[in-house]
Amino acid sequence: MLQSKKQDRARVLISCADQPGIVSAVSNFLYNYNANIVQSDQYSTDPEGGMFFMRIEFDLEDFDHNFPLIQERFSEVGDRFDMSWRIESERKIKRMAIFVSKEDHCLLELLWKWRSGELQVDIPAIISNHPDLQATVESYGVPFYHIPVNKGNKHDAEEDAIELLKNLDIDFIVLARYMQILSPQFVSHFTHKIINIHHSFLPAFIGANPYKKAFNRGVKLIGATAHYVTDDLDEGPIIEQEVLRVNHRYSIADLKIGGRNVEKIALARAVEWHNDDKVLVHGNKTIVFS
Incomplete structure (x- = not known):
């Protein structure tokens, strides 16, 4: 509501x-x-x-x-x-930046909730290491920034992003399937202010091709985990998890489709709870007054 x-x-x-x-x-x-x-x-x-x-x-x-x-x-x-x-x-409207690569399902869920008024934030910037989603983002009237990342320029790219985020007075960051690992130096600027979505139940199926790994294991549940980013890859405090029951009839493609749905649901909830100051971090756990 x-x-x-x-x-x-x-x-x-x-x-x-x-x-x-x-x-x-x-x-x-x-x-x-x-x-x-x-x-x-x-x-x-x-x-x-x-x-x-x-x-x-x-x-x-x-x-x-x-x-x-x-x-x-x-x-x-x-x-x-x-x-x-x-x-x-509650008068303060938080300023949220979104990082994204090429997949748009989590991004579009957040933009839809923002435009409908369900997610009451300002979005001064969407940053991507690829130009693919520029037209989509700008159709919502949101500024799009393309900051390419490769092995040779990663440090400089992060410095450019940090400067942009600080100039825009960003309150928190959402990684909406941003397929880059942030350095400890970047994370240190935004402690417990970066929310990531991981396409599986952590710590299961960490790394690439999680749905193929899940398919080969014959899982009956797939899930997604939204968590704060720390220096330990995909091991930060968990904010929310969502689950979907599957069976032997699901192909890898079916698992990916179902997985995208649970990813966007889990991430949107985590963002809403963070935005509403409902999350307290204690060690590597969270207390969520949802």
Whole structure:
């Protein structure tokens, strides 16, 4: 269901060691600024010695005056409990860049959701190492940037992309079947801000030709995994996975068609959840308040 942005709504996301008094302290802090909590989600890995995660949505009176104060003064609570925290305004429209190569199914799913208003982001750039999808992208009114990549220019190509992304003030990046491995130097600029889709259930069938490998193994389920990119190839924190039941009648071509469908579904969900600040990263796992 399409939901419009609420101009007086904000979110606070918290992670810290589990300890008594956290919920009370956060609630009382918000109450002191006349904030009305409209949704609260929390999770504890272990009440004794574990980690605590929390996401609160709240409406705020006199937003323009009170929101900056809350952002500035929440550190009083954060420091007391040694929290990692951030506060986001729902007024902020995040700026998303998409990287793509030649396959368009994940890209088109995101563009359709964006144009229909289901995915409320700005898309200042779609970047590709091939020119094939330029006309498709520009038909949506989105700027297309062709940055070729080969063995000899990979470093320079990444530097060009980083400069472009920083100039465009990009908040996060989506790899919509971008068939290049990003260097650790690139990833370090956008920690937990790059979302990738992998065409199988990780860690199964890593590498090239996953559907051929799945076919040869005689699998009964195929899937797709959306995850944050880290220096470890295809091993970053998993945000979402989608599955399709198959049987012996499926050919490799059938598996690829089904696989493309689960890929675009899993990626779109992960992007929506990240955009709505519903994902907290802890080590190599995620807590998703979906």
